[in-house]
Amino acid sequence: MSTCGSSANNECSGPRKAGRPSDVTKRQGIIDMAARHFFEHGYAATAIEQIAADAGVSKVTIYNQFGDKRALFAAAVACECEKLRGHFSLDAMPQGTIRERLTAIGEAICAFLSRPEMIQFDRRIAAETETEPAIGEVFLDAGPRRMKHGFAAYLRYCAETGELVLDDPELAAEQFVSLCKGMDDLERRFGAAVTPENFERRIAGAVDVFLAAYGVACHR
Amino acid sequence: MSTCGSSANNECSGPRKAGRPSDVTKRQGIIDMAARHFFEHGYAATAIEQIAADAGVSKVTIYNQFGDKRALFAAAVACECEKLRGHFSLDAMPQGTIRERLTAIGEAICAFLSRPEMIQFDRRIAAETETEPAIGEVFLDAGPRRMKHGFAAYLRYCAETGELVLDDPELAAEQFVSLCKGMDDLERRFGAAVTPENFERRIAGAVDVFLAAYGVACHR
DNA sequence: GACAAAGTGAACGGCTCCGTTCAATTAAAC
DNA sequence: GTTTAATTGAACGGAGCCGTTCACTTTGTC
Structure with missing residues (x-):
């Protein structure tokens, strides 16, 4: 629904990388669902597997895109703050x-x-x-x-x-x-x-x- | 250091139970240490074993006295609120x-x-x-x-x-x-x-x- | 001293969950 | 079609921790 993740996605100068590009809608879906879970149940009480399931995405995809649970949380916070602006x-x-x-x-x-x-x-x-x-x-x-x-x-x-x-x-x-x-x-x-x-x-x-x-x- | 736990300890009417009485100072020590840990690191991030170790008490004693992690947390909150008064x-x-x-x-x-x-x-x-x-x-x-x-x-x-x-x-x-x-x-x-x-x-x-x-x- | 309850230490089952690995599949760019 | 990279499902290792059990010791009361 929101378009927060577009801040660091502008790789205009780089030559288009070959191969399958990463799905931006998936990334946004992950962030949205992560925000939902983190802010509703708290950081510790949120399982990455649950986020993945609810976002219709594999857990590995999350780890590929964000690398870490904390990083995912940070991304969710940044996205939410962007909305605040x-x-x-x-x-x-x-x-x-x-x-x-x-x-x-x-x-x-x-x-x-x-x-x-x-x-x-x-x-x-x-x-x-x-x-x-x-x-x-x-x-x-x-x-x-x-x-x-x-x-x-x-x-x-x-x-x-x-x-x-x-x-x-x-x-x-x-x-x-x-x-x-x-x-x-x-x-x-x-x-x-x-x-x-x-x-x-x-x-x-x-x-x-x-x-x-x-x-x-x-x-x- | 505080004397919060004395609220529900007045069993004046009951006949003195035989056997070893529960150590009140231990109970207070547990609550103090629990408060320390809970309020410093958060509920989920606090391990009961750690509280027991720092309070110089066996984990089993905690479970005997409070029964539950949530109950221990509640006791710590009640004690801290008592201090506030x-x-x-x-x-x-x-x-x-x-x-x-x-x-x-x-x-x-x-x-x-x-x-x-x-x-x-x-x-x-x-x-x-x-x-x-x-x-x-x-x-x-x-x-x-x-x-x-x-x-x-x-x-x-x-x-x-x-x-x-x-x-x-x-x-x-x-x-x-x-x-x-x-x-x-x-x-x-x-x-x-x-x-x-x-x-x-x-x-x-x-x-x-x-x-x-x-x-x-x-x-x- | 006998008894009863409280406290101890160690070990265990069970659960959740993080983060990784791997082979297989999909999808875009060239 | 080939190449490159993203995605997936499943499974695994490992860690942390809750709550329990048990045999044993301590410390009071009667």
Whole structure:
């Protein structure tokens, strides 16, 4: 479904190697299925043979293409992070008052972060980061930091248009996102059920506090 | 070193069983070593034989006392959560202006949460919560929720003395803690190094924002 | 001292799974 | 058609580890 594996496949300069070329769709199928298993059941609890079976592929093919279980896991993580990159665009900015826009943004961010797949992905990456610090780094760059910088740029823009009064957009971005998340992502990481009624109140509270600190009304 | 295992050991009513009594210090040693291994290397990566060896105990003794690997893990989690309970007291409240007090509290909370053992414990519990939801629940009650309620009570007290203006202490408590943490606990969960310079700025920023929203100055 | 239960050490069965090897098959490039 | 390389199925070696059994020792209580 995704096209993550195309990053290192462009061998344009090399002469076309003779013989049967490796099946790209198979490779992608393996990565997709590996991601599914790794992020659902954890690294240790996932058997390569199972991935192979579910991807309709021989186990040997996996070892030929990736060489190692860890390498396959790394590929799956990289692919998933690549998908993440597409999720932070500033194109479709909501309209309305600054309060309405912040509310919409807060809702979007929370909805994005509280998807069950996201929670599980978070858990897995965190657990594996210990044995493979590079994995955590890749995720941080593809996800949280990217989101933070994008949002900070928007806040800076708002400051330039005079809708907000702030001198440290990065800090303000962190603060707003943290306010929106509250302790809810924590609760969810530890299995608590989602509480939609708290959701609204939390976002509204976040916007209130944020505007109290950075809104123009307070600084007149 | 800790005395967590004493919760279910009070068999006061039963007649003293004949024969050799089970060694409580051994039991505690097993739990301590189990916690060490489980939280450092993960559940799956921990071998019971290793725990037994490091605790100076036979593997059979572990199976006699706990019956199961999962049960041993659960005992270790329960013990660690018990330790957590002692860490949230409102006794030694700092003095000074409300700003100084909030700053001190924020620093204490962040210092407590960013201890490496805490980060690892967090990761492990989150990962195992999936297969054993009860574990996550136990942790939430012993840690985050407890801290939140305790701090909310303090905020309510501050509101009663007129130092703060707020009508939802629980929400405000969440907001303050979230502001203090920022995205730093996230970064640390994914292996990023600690940045002491950001630490100060983040706490100061949190107090600024919080007081802008809930301080008496803004509501006069 | 007799008894009963707890602890020990060693060995074992059984299971899962990683990673490899090998001969056979398939599919593209030339 | 020939060549080259990818893919496959099956089987294997080896490792790690869970949980059990058993005979034996230790350490308390009665």
